[in-house]
Amino acid sequence: MAQAYGSSGSGQHGPGARLRRLGHRLRSDRGLWRRGIVLAAFAVLLALVMLLHAQIPNTVGNLGSLTETFLPWLGLFVPVLLVLGLVRKSATAVLAVLVPAIVWLNLFGGLLTDKQHSGGDLTVATHNVNADNPDPATTAQDVAASGAQVVALEELTTEALPTYEKALAGTYPYHSVQGTVGLWSKYPLSATRPVDIKLGWTRAMRSTVATPEGAVAVYVAHMPSVRVKVDSGFTASQRDESADALGEAIADEPLGKVILLGDLNGTMNDRALNAVTSQMRSTQGAAGSGFGFSWPAAFPMARIDQIMVKGVEPVSSWTLPKTNSDHLPIAARVQL
The missing domain is CATH 1.10.287 (Helix Hairpins)
Incomplete structure (x- = not known):
């Protein structure tokens, strides 16, 4: 009797019975599907x-x-x-x-997933410091505190440039500024020149960095800004033309190891940057953790600041703490 009772109870209240009742309800209650x-x-x-x-x-x-x-x-x-x-x-x-x-x-x-690893032999960082930055000296010190051997800064102004140069001089003995972008390095720079990205003024540059592991071509770029307007939508034609020009310059680069640092005003998903993204890897995608959004700093919604590599292996990638800019600085460590 006990066995019969237990069997009956299991049939009425066990998992199998509940599944049968659920199946019956799904078949009978047509509203669930309609x-x-x-x-x-x-x-x-x-x-x-x-x-x-x-x-x-x-x-x-x-x-x-x-x-x-x-x-x-x-x-x-x-x-x-x-x-x-x-x-x-x-x-x-x-x-x-x-x-x-x-x-x-x-x-x-x-x-x-967290794809960051230890190791690597070169740390790089990039930051759009914001032309209206109220405290450029502190911003420069914050970026230098990342420990990067090579640092790129974008949106440099004539007024603020001496402050950045003074604040970074003790850490980076080599530097070059081309227009509104600059490169600071612990290693010697050579073959430094502006890169024409079809703007009429300089917002991109290229330099050879003589690291202990060999020469690396480092590009710094600040693509034109984009706007979202009610009457014209996402206005990005100038950014798109500059991206094509930058892609051509990188494709013609004779050195095999290339690093691109800068504010590209676009994400890796944006087809308009294909001239660049099709030939380079994002350090965040290859060796980061999370999306690594960098803009706007108050509530990051997109990663428009990029560190990209070609012929170089990304090891780790991360965003740095907020500065007085409207962008977050980002950094990456790579294996040359």
């Missing part, structure tokens, strides 16, 4: 936008580049749609949310 069709459609549309972002045209307001700049943030819609689907008690909506979730993880899941 409700939430609109939510399901939004979920599928979200997945398509992320999956086919490269197909979104730039002909109207550079919509494709705008979407790609903030592409990771589209993942925030996934939990929102999931909650709405649960509130609506819609099996259709809940299952549909799995589609954009899988697409997002496929695109960005790798960035969620």
